[in-house]
Amino acid sequence: xxxxxxxxxxxxxxxxxxxxxxxxxxxxxxxxLEIPQLVAASTIENRKSLPSFLYLATEADQxxxxxxxxxxxxxxxxxxxxxxxxxxxxxxxTVGGAKSWLSHHKVDRQGNILPWNAxxxxxxxxxxxxxxxxxQHLVAAWNEAQPEHAxxxxxxxxxxPASFDASARELTHEAAIAxxxxxxxxxxxxxxxxxxxxxxxxxxxxRKALKVGDKLLVCDVGGGTTDLTLITVEEEAGELVLxxxxxxxxxxxxxxxMDLALAFHVAELFKEKNVTLxxxxxxxxxxxxxxxxxxxxQDDGPDKYPVSILGRGSKLIAKTVSVDVEREPIKAMxxxxxxxxxxxxxxxxxxxxSGFQELGLPFESDPAVTRHLAEFLSQHSEKAGSAIHPTHxxxxxxxxxxxxxQKRLMDTINSWQPDQPLQRLEGDHDLDYAVAxxxxxxxxxxxxxxxxxxxxxxxxxxVGIQTSGLAIPGAPRPLHLLNxxxxxxxxxxxxxxxxxxxxxxxxxxxxxxxxxxxxxKDDKPGQxxxxxxxxxxxxTDSLEASLPRDDKINEPYVPVTFHSKVTELxxxxxxxxxSKTSGRWKLEFNVREED
Amino acid sequence: xxxxxxxxxLFFQILFNAEVAERAETLSLPxxxxxxxxxxxxxxxxxxxxxxxxxxxxxDALVLLATLQREAxxxxxxxxxxxxxxDAQIGAAxxxxxxxxxxxxxxxxxxxxxxxxxxxxxxxxxxxxxxxEIRLVGNVQNDKPSGGTLVHRGWRATKCDxxxxxxxxxxxxxLNPAEVEV
Numbered sequence: 064x065x066x067x068x069x070x071x072x073x074x075x076x077x078x079x080x081x082x083x084x085x086x087x088x089x090x091x092x093x094x095x096l097e098i099p100q101l102v103a104a105s106t107i108e109n110r111k112s113l114p115s116f117l118y119l120a121t122e123a124d125q126x127x128x129x130x131x132x133x134x135x136x137x138x139x140x141x142x143x144x145x146x147x148x149x150x151x152x153x154x155x156x157t158v159g160g161a162k163s164w165l166s167h168h169k170v171d172r173q174g175n176i177l178p179w180n181a182x183x184x185x186x187x188x189x190x191x192x193x194x195x196x197x198x199q200h201l202v203a204a205w206n207e208a209q210p211e212h213a214x215x216x217x218x219x220x221x222x223x224p225a226s227f228d229a230s231a232r233e234l235t236h237e238a239a240i241a242x243x244x245x246x247x248x249x250x251x252x253x254x255x256x257x258x259x260x261x262x263x264x265x266x267x268x269x270r271k272a273l274k275v276g277d278k279l280l281v282c283d284v285g286g287g288t289t290d291l292t293l294i295t296v297e298e299e300a301g302e303l304v305l306x307x308x309x310x311x312x313x314x315x316x317x318x319x320x321m322d323l324a325l326a327f328h329v330a331e332l333f334k335e336k337n338v339t340l341x342x343x344x345x346x347x348x349x350x351x352x353x354x355x356x357x358x359x360x361q362d363d364g365p366d367k368y369p370v371s372i373l374g375r376g377s378k379l380i381a382k383t384v385s386v387d388v389e390r391e392p393i394k395a396m397x398x399x400x401x402x403x404x405x406x407x408x409x410x411x412x413x414x415x416x417s418g419f420q421e422l423g424l425p426f427e428s429d430p431a432v433t434r435h436l437a438e439f440l441s442q443h444s445e446k447a448g449s450a451i452h453p454t455h456x457x458x459x460x461x462x463x464x465x466x467x468x469q470k471r472l473m474d475t476i477n478s479w480q481p482d483q484p485l486q487r488l489e490g491d492h493d494l495d496y497a498v499a500x501x502x503x504x505x506x507x508x509x510x511x512x513x514x515x516x517x518x519x520x521x522x523x524x525x526v527g528i529q530t531s532g533l534a535i536p537g538a539p540r541p542l543h544l545l546n547x548x549x550x551x552x553x554x555x556x557x558x559x560x561x562x563x564x565x566x567x568x569x570x571x572x573x574x575x576x577x578x579x580x581x582x583x584k585d586d587k588p589g590q591x592x593x594x595x596x597x598x599x600x601x602x603t604d605s606l607e608a609s610l611p612r613d614d615k616i617n618e619p620y621v622p623v624t625f626h627s628k629v630t631e632l633x634x635x636x637x638x639x640x641x642s643k644t645s646g647r648w649k650l651e652f653n654v655r656e657e658d
Numbered sequence: 659x660x661x662x663x664x665x666x667x668l669f670f671q672i673l674f675n676a677e678v679a680e681r682a683e684t685l686s687l688p689x690x691x692x693x694x695x696x697x698x699x700x701x702x703x704x705x706x707x708x709x710x711x712x713x714x715x716x717x718d719a720l721v722l723l724a725t726l727q728r729e730a731x732x733x734x735x736x737x738x739x740x741x742x743x744x745d746a747q748i749g750a751a752x753x754x755x756x757x758x759x760x761x762x763x764x765x766x767x768x769x770x771x772x773x774x775x776x777x778x779x780x781x782x783x784x785x786x787x788x789x790x791e792i793r794l795v796g797n798v799q800n801d802k803p804s805g806g807t808l809v810h811r812g813w814r815a816t817k818c819d820x821x822x823x824x825x826x827x828x829x830x831x832x833l834n835p836a837e838v839e840v
Contacts, residue, residue, distance in 0.1 A: 103728055105825035106721060131824050148728075351754065371750045377834075379734035380743050385750040 066218040068209070069510060071256070071502025072201060073222050074194065074235070076162045077286035077319065078112040080499035081201050084507050086218065091263060091507040093500045098204045100143030104129035110144060111496070113200060117158040117193050118146035119178075119185045134203045139186075142200045151346035155181040161193035163287050166224075166231035166313055168604055191238050198242035215245045218510060220502040224290050225252035225521050226313035228579050229635040230604040230652040236634060250633040251505055253498050254281035254292035255307060255516050257459040260501030262514060264491050269514075270303055272489050273455065278308070279488065280453035282436070282472060284460040289314040289432055291439050293453065294516060307518025309451075310581050311439040316427040318462040321397055324430075325352040328396060329370050332386040344372050356397065359390045360465040366390050394467070402433050402471040407479035409437045433475045440479075442599075446584050452480040455488045459497050517553070520629055523583050524548040524637075525592065525600065527576030528565065542576070544592040544600065547637060548627045550584050557628035559640075561589035564622035567639060567648075572609040574653065578602050588627065606650040608639050621646070713823075720830040721823045725766070727834050730758030766819050772812030781808050 066086055071093075073080045081096040097109035105128060118141045120130055130138045141149075150157040158177045170176055175187040188196075198221075205214045221244065223235050232250060239248060251259075258281060262269050273279065275298045283290040291311035297304050326349045330340055340348060348370070355368045367387040374382020411429035429435070444451045456473060463469050469487070476485045493500065508514055525544035547560050567573050580600040586592065592600075610621060623639040626647070630636065637650040726732035735755045740748060763769055772791050775781050782805040783792065795809065823830055 099822075102821055103724070105829060106724070106821045106823050108725075108821040109819060127829075128824055354757065369750065369753065371754050373731055373734075373751060373754055377734050377737065379731055379755075380738050380740070380748055380751045383747065383751040 066216060066510075067212045069218040069220065069503055069506030070205065070214070071220045071222070071499045071504070071506060072198070073253070073256070073496075073499035073502060074162065074197060075112075075115055075285060075498070076160055076288055076317070077115055079115050079197050079201060080112045080496055081205065082496065082499040082503040083205075083217075084503045086507065086510055090266075091504050093263060093503045093507075095496060095499070096205060096208060098143070098201065099133055099207065100200070100204075101130065101132065101141045101145040102143075103145055103148075105131065106145075107133065108144070113143045113197065113204075114147035115142075115159070115161065115197050116146035116150055117142050117161075117188070117196055118149040118153075119156045119158070119188070121153075121156065132203070134207050140196065142197055151343050154178065154342065156185050158188065158193045160287060161190045161197075163315060164190035165194065165234050166227055168230075168602075172234055191234050194235065194238040195241045198239055198244065202243045215243055217245070218506050219245055219248040220251050220256075220506040220509075221248055222251050222253045222256050222498050222502050224288055224313060225254050225292050225310040226288075226290055226581070228313075228522060228603045229524060230577075232634065233652050247632060249506070249509070249631075251502055252292070252307075252310070252521065253285075254283045254290050254310075254459065255294075255518075256499075256501030256505060257281055257283060257457060257497045258294060258305070258501065258516060259505040259508070260493055260497035261457055261488065261490060262508075263500065263504035264493070268490075273303070275303065277454045278451065279305075280456045280476075280485075282432075282456055282458055282463075284432060284462040284468075285317050286319045286461070287315065287317045289316050289435065291436060293440075293443065293451065294518075305514065305516040307516055307521070309439070309443040310521035311435065312581060314427050314432075314435055316401075316430045316432065316435075318460065320430055321401055321462065322349055322353045322356065324396065324400060325356055325393065328393070329355075329386065329388055332388065333372065333384065336384065336386065338372070338384050340372060341375065343375060348372055355388055356393070357465055359388065359393050360397065360467045362466065364390060398467060398471055401430050402468055402475070403431050404471070404475050404478065405431070405433050405437055407437050407441060409434050411435050411438055433472065436472070436476070437479070442582050446582055450480075452483045453485055454483065455486050457488045458492045459494060461494055463492070463494055519551040519553040519556075520548055520635065521550070522548075522579040522581045523550045523586050524627075524635070525578040525580070525586075526606065526625065526637075527578060527602075528591075541593075544578055544595065545625070546586040546588055546590045546592070547625050548629070548635065549587055550581070552627070552629050554629050554633055555631045557626065558588050560625040560627060562591070562624055564624055564642075565639075566620040567608060567610050567623050567641075568620045569610045569618070570612040572607050575606045575608075575650070576602060577604060577606045577652075605653045606637065607653045608648045608650045610646075610648055623648075714827045717823055717827060717830045718820045720827075720833065722766075722820050724830070724833045725821055726759060726762060729762045730755050732759055733833060766817075766821075767815035768817045769813055770816055772814050773808060775808050775811070777808050777811055779808055780805055 068083045069086050071082045081098065082093050083096060084091040084093045095111050097111065098113045099107050099109050100113055102108045104124060120140055124130065125139050130141050132138065146157055150159055155178055161177060164170065164177065165172055172190045175189050177187055177190060177193060178185070181187060202214045221235070221239055223232055227235070236250065240246065258279070265272060273296045275296055277296040279294040279296070281292040281294065283292070292307060293309040295306050295308045297306050326345065329348060329352055330345065333340060351370050355370050358364055359368050367389055369385050370388050371383055371385035373379055376382065411427070411431060411434045427435070440451050440453075453476065456476070458469055473485050473487065524547050526547050527542050528545050529540045530543055545560070545562055552558070578600050582599050621641045621644060623641045626638040626640045628636040628638070639648045639650060640646075723733065727734070732755065735751060773781065783803060785802070791812065794803070794806070796806075
């Protein structure tokens with residue numbers, strides 16, 4: 064059955080959104096799907112986004128149809144707004160931030176580990192399972208709204224952070240397929256989606272807004288993650304084309320850190336008044352702080368903003384306490400903490416201890432987005448051989464609703480390149496829904512041969528090869544890295560990796576250490592690297608291949624070389640190929656191993 | 659039943675029940691709208707629809723109240739006795755409740771003014787304006803006037819998305835369960 068709609072799905076760290084467009088239309092008209100969800104027991108409301116939270120219901124809440132959805136009445140959990148609320152009342156039964164866990168190599172992402180630190184009896188689930196359930200909810204919401212056009216028959220685009228490495232993409236892919244996505248759905252990087260959304264808003268006018276040689280910085284600060292992407296405008300056969308030039312590392316810092324930092328500050332003010340807050344009040348404080356932040360940071364904002372904590376019981380007024388939060392300290396704390404002015408050569412401080420860390424996830428030790436940006440640009444300048452000066456910036460993420468953050472970021476970049484002032488990309492920057500909308504727009508462009516951003520893989524990938532040589536007791540054999548995928552390998556292409564043959568043992572699982580780098584642009588497949596800087600190349604999940612015992616293979620091991628492939632849908636595949644038996648074995652990510 | 663309670667009850671019944679709304683309209687015309695809240699005999703209780711016993715009449719009103727309480731602590735504020743507190747203390751509490759009530763009402767009803775002009779200014783009235791949208795006050799003659807001073811911009815719900823409740827009436831009547839920390 065051919066698709067009638069293209070559907071863009073933004074599986075966010077804190078909110079998920081579905082956008083869609085009719086493929087039969089002349090030009091894409093992207094709409095958001097209203098997502099029915101539980102907002103309280105037995106109560107369904109339509110919202111434009113589905114909070115990415117999951118409530119593992121108590122037995123009492125599982126009874127009497129309290130978890131009933133229009134499409135299902137046998138669930139033992141709730142996703143969405145009710146679950147988000149429950150995270151204040153029953154944190155041990157609420158899963159949040161599952162997406163951040165997907166890219167965390169130190170834990171078993173198929174293992175039932177969430178809610179982190181919760182007692183076993185709640186029936187913990189894995190980060191992959193949580194993601195699957197959010198996506199399942201979105202699929203069901205679509206099928207409820209469009210019973211004639213099943214989700215599985217449509218053209219679907221799912222977004223992932225640009226900095227998600229191959230194994231995190233693989234896990235997202237797995238969750239989506241299990242949730243009922245069509246087998247041929249496409250993965251798209253979130254910052255690119257934001258650009259597509261802008262392209263969609265601008266229509267043909269974009270060709271006037273950007274010219275050949277322009278470098279567009281996409282600065283995406285979401286609830287939990289920050290993603291930096293650089294896109295260049297080039298000319299091919301007389302046409303302007305967009306090319307993705309560089310992608311930053313996966314940074315676990317976002318708007319939630321800011322609200323939390325503010326909430327900590329305000330909680331201290333309450334403490335001075337001898338008011339200690341319970342967890343429920345802390346969450347409502349967090350909510351109030353977000354509103355306070357937006358007010359206080361406005362250019363002509365008030366000098367003081369009252370933040371109140373409502374009484375917990377029904378005696379609301381009697382127990383309400385409030386403090387005046389002053390503008391200057393807050394502005395200093397948030398701007399200097401997250402967007403400090405810094406020089407182009409600054410680097411994020413490693414091992415800097417910040418006050419707002421949560422156990423478990425490897426949050427950035429330095430929350431300064433500007434310093435991460437300086438490092439990102441200087442690393443890529445080094446590789447490119449000359450300084451990179453972005454000409455335009457596109458903002459994405461709710462954090463940038465506070466204009467001072469936009470301004471500070473631009474001022475900081477301008478201090479690095481006083482001769483070439485950076486421009487805010489003209490037109491609408493849709494901060495909340497750009498990713499889902501852009502995904503739908505991309506799907507439309509893909510079907511109709513519209514403008515596409517080219518760029519291929521964001522990272523280069525390497526297989527770790529233990530060198531043979533004399534074994535020295537106590538010293539591990541040196542590890543060399545074999546490049547198997549270069550940066551920028553295009554979708555729909557494959558390549559043989561020329562190298563010496565490697566022996567795979569038959570009937571056993573052979574493990575390879577696996578590494579990635581968003582920076583080393585010049586490495587070609589087959590290139591062996593003996594020394595590298597750990598800031599350039601980082602280890603990710605290991606790979607494993609298992610050769611079955613086979614009559615054709617009489618020897619204890621089979622010599623193989625590697626073959627890599629990037630599918631049309633953006634998935635990376637690595638194969639071992641034997642010249643002797645002409646057999647091929649796919650390497651699978653091992654995401655279970657714990658370090 | 660106290661008058662204010664009855665008025666509240668009627669308000670929600672009129673809002674959500676077409677039949678009651680129709681009755682209220684006949685009551686309110688031609689008398690001024692203020693008098694609609696004090697009819698001589700209370701309207702009969704709404705008849706439960708036999709085909710849909712699981713969605714009793716008025717349940718939407720209860721769900722709306724529960725929603726406002728959940729999202730904005732609406733009942734906690736309006737059930738309090740204000741005479742016990744000074745203005746600053748009330749103000750501190752109201753600020754948050756007002757912010758959240760407003761955002762909830764706007765999400766569910768997308769409330770917008772009927773007229774976009776500034777209040778206090780003169781507006782022109784077309785030959786055939788909708789008398790449901792514009793109410794003439796002051797020296798009202800039989801001839802339709804060409805314009806007048808806008809004293810109130812009016813409010814209009816541009817949608818009605820009250821959450822759907824699948825439980826029983828008894829469950830809906832619990833607007834906020836008692837909470838016990840263990």
